[in-house]
């Protein structure tokens with residue numbers, strides 16, 4: 001199904017969507033933006049809604065793959081140990097305004113968290129029935145390079161609905177059964193502001209897609225990379241590449257496809273909570289063993305892990321696990337540039 | 353553009369004579385921002401860059417885990433702006449580094465550096481690392497495929513620079529002038545920490561947004577503990593879970609561990625990927641230390657931390673005689 005909505009009516013559409021499901025939208029928050037829940041009673045934030053310019057700094061990953069997910073509570077009382085399962089979240093989640101790179105990011109998350117190694121219950125219940133309504137990027141951000149990693153500013157992979165900004169209106173097109181169902185339900189609401197698409201809006205849509213593709217500012221040639229990574233693992237180059245890195249979690253926590261987690265017990269007195277928390281391979285204590293042994297004692301080795309995850313181990317369906325959102329580049333406190341690193345790895349040719 | 357010829361020669365000589373094993377300083381990044389660069393060979397000196405846009409957290413690499421492990425990094429020469437010599441003083445007073453391991457190349461006549469975030473916001477279409485010229489009270493930015501743009505200095509200066517009252521290195525082994533231009537007068541700078549009327553609510557809003565990426569800690573040249581309390585699992589002082597409570601505890605511990613040591617360099621704020629106003633916290637702490645103890649970190653390489661000295665006349669100290677047994 002295709003439909004068009006006037007820009008000034010987007011608020012009405014969101015109000016209808018919020019009545020039906022648990023709705024999350026990207027808003028400015030003083031820190032570059034993130035997805036927040038929007039209740040039906042809430043006024044739609046007019047200026048804060050991030051549908052025009054570039055992506056929210058914090059990707060929508062955290063809505064479905066929470067940074068902190070309580071798994072169960074436990075208690076020890078007079079020698080009795082009891083466990084309280086925490087009921088999974090039931091509501092269907094609709095994410096409105098997902099950028100195409102972030103949509104593809106969910107496919108990378110799915111491949112691990114719903115993959116053949118088992119299912120992460122917290123993620124599975126949040127992801128179940130979720131609807132990702134994408135918004136194309138008319139103005140890609142300063143470090144975007146989605147077109148180099150198999151994506152596109154109006155790419156559809158991983159999304160259920162794609163919205164294209166036509167200036168005075170949004171053009172909506174469903175891409176999956178879930179998206180179709182959601183769009184039909186919105187159209188069927190008594191106060192629905194949707195109008196049917198027509199050949200003219202279709203044409204403007206195609207033009208917008210073409211134009212945006214040309215505006216993606218950065219490019220990298222990944223063609224030669226895989227062959228180099230095949231032999232570069234033990235190369236000394238990684239310590240050099242990581243020289244400016246301070247080993248923080250900014251790049252991995254802002255990455256729409258980083259999905260490492262740790263499971264920890266937070267205990268107070270006789271009660272505790274087992275939680276799943278994000279982890280980062282850039283942290284020193286990442287996978288450090290109980291006896292103290294650290295399999296990646298040097299920063300270069302941790303950088304290598306991230307790099308191989310993005311371009312080799314995490315790759316699936318022939319696409320890298322990096323979706324080219326550029327966040328890790330723009331927001332790295334040390335000016336480490338992933339594209340520059342890819343080029344330097346390729347240039348090195350790997351170990352002789 | 354790289355560094356002036358005389359400085360270039362000096363750095364190459366240091367390396368080729370073996371007087372130092374490496375040189376640490378700022379270089380141009382891929383985008384409109386600087387990055388730290390470690391030169392181990394005379395040829396690698398080419399990459400250094402002293403444009404006001406090439407501001408990078410250089411000193412954190414003196415005390416990083418790699419630096420501690422790596423003997424091939426000592427002795428090291430450091431290109432240091434005046435405020436960075438203040439941080440070096442603090443590191444020396446804590447004996448985090450030793451004076452004889454360090455060759456300080458002070459950069460004199462500093463008029464401040466550019467905050468790349470402010471620049472990006474101002475010129476979102478900017479790509480690559482632009483040329484920057486200083487003309488009186490403006491920066492002239494010449495980016496790839498762009499007409500030169502003049503922006504008033506005070507719109508782009510890093511926050512720490514607009515509160516800075518030192519324009520010459522506090523100490524050095526060698527010094528080089530950055531520019532012919534007259535240094536900014538301290539009078540023009542605003543030193544007062546920004547107070548916040550909303551008080552606690554304001555900070556709760558800020559801490560709530562923290563994603564606990566630890567970049568503020570990792571970026572701090574003074575956060576060099578090998579075993580950081582914030583990483584501890586047993587006992588777990590601050591749970592990894594993000595919540596207002598845990599984020600607040602994290603931030604308060606971080607700031608308190610820096611009280612009297614922090615030089616308000618602002619690297620924590622620069623590092624924060626979600627723009628928490630951490631320099632405001634740092635300045636508040638600095639102000640308290642000055643008012644309570646008359647202490648100012650980083651001005652005395654032999655200085656002792658106010659918390660580590662005993663003064664019987666401490667107005668808030670315990671009066672042992674009065675207390676009796």
Ligand code: SF4
Nearest residue numbers: 245246248251282332
């Ligand atoms: S690459 Fe940058 S963001 Fe990532 S850990 Fe290193 S310093 Fe932090």
Ligand code: SF4
Nearest residue numbers: 255322323325326328
């Ligand atoms: S690695 Fe960087 S550019 Fe790639 S998806 Fe992650 S944050 Fe985006």
Ligand code: SF4
Nearest residue numbers: 101137140144146325
């Ligand atoms: S990388 Fe592509 S899809 Fe992602 S925000 Fe940039 S332009 Fe949009």
Ligand code: SF4
Nearest residue numbers: 572614616617618620
């Ligand atoms: S301002 Fe921040 S980074 Fe600088 S010394 Fe203080 S706490 Fe550390």
Ligand code: SF4
Nearest residue numbers: 562563565566568624
């Ligand atoms: S850098 Fe910012 S987001 Fe990261 S832990 Fe520090 S305050 Fe939180």
